[in-house]
Amino acid sequence: MAGRLAVIGAGLMGSGIAQVAARAGWQVTMRDLDDAATRRGLDGIRTSLEKFAAKGTIGADDVEAALGRISVTTELEAAADADIVVEAVFERLDIKQDVFRALDKICKADAVLATNTSAIPVTQIATATQRPESVVGTHFFSPVPMMKLCELVRGYKTSDETLATARAFAEEIGKTCVVVNRDIAGFVTTRLIAALVVEAVKLVESGVVSPEDLDVACKLGFGHAMGPLATTDLTGVDVLLHATKNIYTDTADEKFFPPELLQRMVTAGDLGRKTGRGFYSY
Ligand SMILES: NC(=O)c1ccc[n+]([C@@H]2O[C@H](COP(=O)([O-])OP(=O)(O)OC[C@H]3O[C@@H](n4cnc5c(N)ncnc54)[C@H](O)[C@@H]3O)[C@@H](O)[C@H]2O)c1
Known part of the structure; x- marks a missing residue:
């Protein structure tokens, strides 16, 4: 199937998607501002590929071959001949809509x-x-x-047909897909992590358990690779607060109402790894 992919946004996610697609044989155009x-x-792509090569997961030739399939541009018009476009710009509806409005005219x-949004309804x-x-x-x-x-x-x-093409693309670049049939706030994965994080924060804030022990309980009790609070620090406490607020607004379900501690941490600037402090210090 490998064809032409345009990735809009060369940040963390866009460059990661460009990398795996290029490894799988796609011709990739990556656009940023x-x-x-x-x-x-x-x-970032070169550094990541070289790490895989140093570990022996891929050959040195594979690094150059993948990089040879990626071109970069600041022109959105470069998406004109793409079979698939994946948008990975900032998580803001207005910005994403501007990109899609332009893509509609060009593609x-x-x-x-496709959009890589983590929570904005695709319908919007x-x-x-x-x-x-x-x-x-x-x-x-x-x-x-x-x-x-x-x-x-x-x-x-x-x-x-669109869903089937997106699935074929994702599978071809090495991913396993789950289908979310309705674009509810938080989709499935963010719904689940939000429910777990809200309960975890409530247990910590009421003094029932320490953050360390809560994460150990999830790792050893449920086989999670990371505890929910360490995950929140990695993702960003502010990002989780935003997600729980959106889901609460959408559902009016009390179980997603953000606990006070989450709000206070964001107000105080303890946003997780990116600020050096969240539920843990870094
Ligand atoms: N970071 C994560 O863990 C994660 C996980 C899943 C999904 N996402 C989603 O992926 C998307 C991108 O996230 P990220 O972490 O890569 O963000 P990022 O901030 O690392 O990168 C976003 C990039 O988009 C660029 N950009 C902004 N407007 C643009 C435009 N009009 N055209 C082209 N480029 C533009 C920015 O310059 C920036 O380089 C967001 O929707 C985010 O919610 C992020």
């Missing part, structure tokens, strides 16, 4: 337009286009070269 951003994205009629993003049946969510996980999951998210008008 300026040369510094595309260069950062490309440098081939049969192109699949698709309204910026005249072809909502071609818009689908491909929610990859970070770091993309390591994480096998892709949550495929149907918007209200996503066609079966």
Whole structure:
């Protein structure tokens, strides 16, 4: 199937998606707003590929071959000949809609337009286009070269054909897909982690258990690779607060109401690894 992929956004996720697609034989065009951003994205890809080569997972030739299949640009028009476009820009509806509105004018009629949003309903993003049946969510996980999951998210008008093409693409680049049939807030994975984190924070804030012991309980009791609080520190306490607020707004379900501690941590700037302190110190 390997064809032409355009990735919009050369950040953490966009460059990861570009990397795995190029490894799988796709010709990739990666677009960001300026040369510094595309260069950062490309440098990140080289560093990641070289780590795999140093471990012997791939050969030195594979590094150059994959990099040879990636071109970078600041022009959105470069997406014109793409079979699939994956958008991975900032998590803001207005920005994503601007990108999709422009892609709608530029892309081939049969192109699949995918978004890597972690929580915004695909239906809302698709309204910026005249072809909502071609818009689908491909929610990859970070770091993309390591994480096998892709949550495929149907918007209200996503066609079966679009979903099937997105699935074939994700599987070809090494991912296992789960299908989210309705683009509810938080899809499936963020719903689950939000429910777990809210309960975990309540248990910690009421003094029932320490953060360390709570994470150990989840790791040894449930076989989780990481406890929910360590995961929150990695993802960003603010990101989790935002996600739980959105899900609560969407569902009015009390179990997603963000606990006070989560709110206070964000107000105080303890956002997790990125600020050096969250539930743990770094
Ligand atoms: N970071 C994660 O763990 C993670 C996991 C799953 C999904 N996501 C989702 O993936 C998307 C990207 O996240 P990220 O962590 O890579 O963000 P990031 O901030 O690392 O990268 C976003 C990139 O998009 C670029 N950009 C902004 N507007 C643009 C435009 N109009 N055209 C082209 N490029 C543009 C920015 O310059 C930046 O380089 C978001 O929707 C996010 O919610 C993130």
